[in-house]
Amino acid sequence: MAVKVQFRRGTASEWTTANPILSQGEAGYEHDTGKFKVGNGSTTWNSLPYSSGATGPTGPSSTATVGSVNTLSPGASATVTNSGTATSAIYNFGIPQGVTGPTGPTGPTGPTGSSGGITLTVTSPAGGIYIVNGANNPVLSFIRGHRYVINVNAPGHPFWFQTSGLAYNAANVYTTGVTNSGVAVGTIIFEVPYDAPSSLTYVCQNHPNMGNSVAISSLGPTGPQGETGPTGPTGPTGATGDTGPTGPTGADSTVTGPTGPTGATGPQGVAVDLRGSVALIANLPSTGNTINDAYIVDEDGDLYVWNGTTWYSAGQIVGPTGPTGPTGPTGAASTVTGPTGPTGATGDTGPTGPTGADSTVTGPTGPTGATGIVSVTGPITNSGTSTSATIGIDQTLISIANTQVSGLGTASVKDVPATGDASATQVVYGTDTRLTDTRTPTDGTVTTAKIVDANVTNVKLANSTITLGSSTLTLGGTTTSVSGLTLSSPVLTGLTLNDGNIVVEGSTADANETTLSFTDPTADRTVTIQDATGTVALVEHALGALGMPTAAIDVAPRWDNQTAFLVSGTAYFTFFTPLKTLTLDEISVSSAGTASSGTTLVRFGLYTYDETTATLVAATANDTTIFSTRNTLYTRAFSTGGSLPATYTLQAGVRYGLAVLWVGSTPGNAYVAYGFAPGSVASLSPKLNGAVTSQTDLPTTATPVTTYNTGLWGRLS
DSSP: OOOOOOOEEEOHHHHHHHOOBOOTTOEEEETTTTEEEEOOSSSBGGGSOOBOOOOOOOOOOOEEEEEEEEEEOTTOOOEEEEOSOSSEEEEEEEEEOOOOOOOOOOOOOOOOOOOOOEEEEEEOSSTTOOEETTEESOOEEEETTOEEEEEEEOTTOOEEEESSOSSOOGGGBOOTTEESTTOSEEEEEEEOOTTOOSEEEEEESSSTTOEEEEEEEOOOOOOOOOOOOOOOOOOOOOOOOOOOOOOOOOOOOSSOOOOOOOOOOOOOOOOOEEEEEESSGGGSOSSSOOTTEEEEETTTOEEEEEOSSOEEEEEEOSOOOOOOOOOOOOOOOOOSOOOOOOOOOOOOOOOOOOOOOOOOSOOOOOOOOOOOOOOOOTTEEESSOSSSOOEEEOGGGSOEETTEEOOOTTSOOEEOOSSSOOOTTBOOOTTOGGGSOOOOOOGGGOOGGGOOTTTSOGGGSSOOEEEETTEEEETTSOOOOOOSOOOSSOOOSSOOOSSSEEEEOOSSOSSOOEEEEOOOOSSOOOOOOOSSOOOOOOHHHHHHHTTOOSSSEESSOSSSOOEEEOOTTEEEEEEEOOSSOEEEOEEEEEBOSSOOEEEEEEEEEEEEEOSSOEEEEEEBOOOTTTTSSSSOEEEEEBOOGGGOOSOEEEOTTOOEEEEEEEEEEEOOEEEBSSOOOOHHHHTSSSOOEEEEOSOSSOOSEEOOBTTOOOOBOOEEO
16 A cells, blocks of 8 residues: 655744644654754754755865954055965955044933932841841931931831830831831831931831831031142043044955865754554564654554654654544345343232122032031020921010010010010010011112111121222222222323322233333423324433433533643533433543643532532542543543542433643643634523633632633533
8 A cells, every 4th residue: 555654844934933843753844945854852843953964075174374463554455365375374464444433423311210328128037136237136327318228128027217115106106208117028218307306216016126226417517618729730641542433344355265164964864664554553563673664553643663672653644534424324134033132030010900800600519517516595495406406485484474574685674565566665576577577678668868877887888898909998988099990091180190100001911011200399390292293202312313322421412523722720611401310420531632741630520500600519539640641531430529429410401510620731632512602602591611710629619701612522421
């Protein structure tokens, strides 16, 4: 396969303006000068030497010395003679004196210098003393009318002048002619007035006896000018004045100087022998290599060159990956049946089915029980046997007196009727027809008026309960739930579900059902089904259509993404709303084509976001290896430092933010979630991204500025 190698190229001015750092062994070509340079991975273009071919052989050595230099008359021609040989020249120069040029104009007046004065330096390296010009708490002597510049560098010891006392007293402070009194670090100017007192003190505001006295005196008045004295003798001749300005340069010499020696041979230029390409860095051959053998590595697109002991990257030699091609046609269906998957786990036991209809088949007759034994006592008689009894009453054993019956339990004495009819308070006996009446009342004979609720209770009914589904309901009781109830074509109004689940059996009664589950609401919610015909798509279907995972949360789809260089101390936020509820414990972020170095902090953070304030809810620990390698996906688990959780549950429909903070000296670039958007679009709600600058760690709360267009792509899982 033919391989085409092209070097980075540009004009000399373009290279100078860009001033890049070439990778070790990477070549850069100036196509307007024909020159090139080879990088070493650290030196900028403007500081790199040009590479060139071999220098020609050194010419014969020669020497040249100056013999004499003579000044010629103004206007004469300059001369150069050689009193030596061609290879050992001695040059003698004759240089004409130039005419004196005119005096130049007076230069502009310089700026006014600082005011003069006597300078004092005050320090306090140890508590309790001022050191003034090297002396400890010395007595100061000032002269009226003079200016004193006092440079104070005594943190914690403000410097004051007072009329008296060595302990600070605001009532005694002297400020006449004093500028900037009371500084501990700064400059105090004291222009001593002519009426200043003869004695002052200097003190520390915070420490008594730190200071001393200031003696102030005056110079006497200037006396009258004396008479002019006689002229003194002539003094000796003064020193020669300064040399006048140099005259104009003489005419060019007409004598060609000797050729200089040939320079040393320059370093050999770099040439590489491209041997082919390999898929991975690990596939580069470790033996049989010659210096400057080169391979292209498909893994990162770099050209790797053998330096005699190891392979080093000479930088990118392959362009970026092109866009993904169109999806190929679907292949023909396989004719080979795949292996049967393992049997799934047994499902939960389904609800109890409804009670079946009564059987129409009579069950078998049970075995005959043992013969019973009859045993009676008077007045009851048995004229049969113990297994075939004939029961009667021995009337001779019943005591009847005065037509009354006694001994009938707790009842009072009852009248014995003379006839076969008996009232409610009479004993019925003999052949009264009511003793043998077994008739069943018809529907018409039992009316509501004949049933008194207080007397006919539920428990007195043959069926005091009813069964719905698998639940038994007691008549007159209170029922809050019914299980296993099957309703055919029900019409329900105002249905309320207390457990948040609806189970649908489907057309086949088996162990497989579909459960509609409702999250416990924190407020009244309304979900509206549109007046339209269609199929409800699940969240997983929507995520798949967007090219996003179903077992993780991507903050943005992975298409039309770009890269951006990080700025040290800037926390970059990307805001997102998950379509599903998911518990997660790690964050993934990817570096791009340039690695970072000098890193001191890298952290990922998860925030809740209300379109104004971002609040930290989970974060990773500091890891300075992140972004140290280009085109690498970094996945880091949540840290429990700072009382943050090791896991966090994202709620579907809630707004969150992913933040990435890098702090270091040399930034790299990272994979971002969105392309560039102008500020007028980026500030619209809901916000897509934002940033907070000047951070040394992830902020607990923040108000991200949404005019930043950089928001890193990330995955939470």
